[in-house]
Amino acid sequence: MRIGTSAHPGRQSSPAVVVEGLTKRYGPRTAVDGLDLTVPTGGIHALLGPHGAGKTTVLRILVGLTRPQRGSITLLGEDVPRHLPRVMPRVGAVVGRPGFHPHVSVRRNLDVLAIGLGIARRRIDESLDLLDLTGVQHEAFRTLGGETRQRVALCAALMKAPELLILDEPPETADPQRVAEIRTILTHLAANGTSVLVSSHRIDDVQGWADTASIIDHGRLVIQGTVAEIIQERSHRVTIGVRDAARAERILTEHDFRIRSRTTTELVISVPGADPAETARITALLAREGLYIHQMTTQSPSLEDTIVKLSRSGAA
Template identity: 45%
Template sequence: MTVADEYAVVTKDLRKTYRTARGTRVAVDSLSLRVPVGGVHGFLGPNGSGKTTTIRMLLGLVRADAGRIRIFGHHVPEALPEVVGRVGAIVESPKFLPSFSGRRSLTLLADAIDAPTGRVDEVLEATALRERADDAFSAYSLGMKQRLAIAATLLKRPDLLIFDEPTNGLDPAGIHEIRTTMRRLADEGRTVLVSSHILAEVEQVADTVSIVGRGRLLATGTVAEVIGDRGGAVRVGVPDPARAAQVLAAAGLTVRPDGDRLLVEGEREPGRITWLLAQQNLWVHELTPVRAGLEGVFLELTQGTSLGAPPPDGDAPPGGAAAPSSAAAGGAR
């Protein structure tokens, strides 16, 4: 199997620097991404971490300063014309004529790209808009507007869908509908690359994720791998928690009280905890793995990398090279 068969998107050492009034700002820094073919890939990071800039580079809307991009094996932007028919993207708020119905807008778009008219009903169905297809766009909820935009991108049957923060501004019901739509598209064999700064919105639907902070990759893999890599903890119930804590700490584990239990971090093999304690005649009556949610991992990884946090490097002076972010520590594979 070639890389092109396995990955819809591959970036290698991608870099983009913007000129600002204060000098230069590194928006994307040595970013190497791999988005597997099929499934939903969550592209996650706090505000200002370079997600939009990366997506714009994938679509040929912004030119990278350095690095390489391949979409289905084609170099982008050079070979964009060969691959553009396989890519559908939503990078801005959807815009349609307010007085036109969803069906009318889609029919005009289908005509423009020579898609068969029957395709309009199919994409309305795929985005759960059929019942409201004849209402004016102006009467649609934000979520319906967003789904109409998705319907429009589906007209040409793209293999890769790229959505930049598609749930921005939506209420929980709208978020749920977009999530369901993304899942359905992935289950049909398409690849969905979706950016978000809100983990909870993507965690439930993503098969794989890449987490970025200050333009750098912090972690990537399946959701289970990314969570698993950060260890998680084990809740331990034992008759003498204070003495047990001493024993475990002496073995190099991190131990915190948790009511009348202990939370033990840093041990991948929970059985060893039982063994360490049993050797001291401390008999464990509870040993429960406590999985770190993706949310916890995300917050831990991106701590101090949001826009509100003081930059570790700051803007470089004009003409000077910007130092790489010191916040982008570890985790990337």
């Protein structure tokens, strides 16, 4: 299923990533099954899917860590893996566990990468500063915590001033300020023309900062479009408590609301998207008829629920 186009239509030239019929099998298990995927140039594109959907395999194939059995890939207009050495200097990537020499300092680990890539030392300093890593640059990599290690890996990717940034699961941290900082950096990069492809198993992780998204499951594309459009496809579950649930059901059904279940005093309603105006409309419709809501909860569906729903509608 494919809906919408790039969130950056003005900047759209050829897509940053085009994947067609990509297939990767590990013995009898098919990790990626004829996947078609397009990542627009510029903006942030989220690759979503539950655990085991094939996201990491797709990203590993894109950067040449894994070779597919079938399919074609174009990265920044170059065929890969054939022209991978030509295109990789323009691509920054963090795929899998951040791995650096544990007894070597952060700075020296980055120096070694920079020497290999022919990157100026100035770029290392800028990237360290951008990710607030200057203070730990002389510490051995093994002494760092998980979140700092992820930032070091991101720093290595950003040193290249990439045109395409590929991130396998954005850095997770308990510190919301740090999450916000990294999202700001990625948003800023995207605004300046970098195409960011980020994978996640949670749609809520990318809601609000990714522009477009693809959902994959069992190695196949389920849906692709703007995040807003995909969110719209998700039916949120609104549970309300009222004195006369049967009457409330009649009123809401007349106004095209879909009722999922009802007890004497409780009604569960399906609301497409996460539009607060819809919940406000429910309150207003019932109040007009003299029914006042004494309790209301909204539940977002999981990514798995969304995939199941979209797969069913696609099959239908």
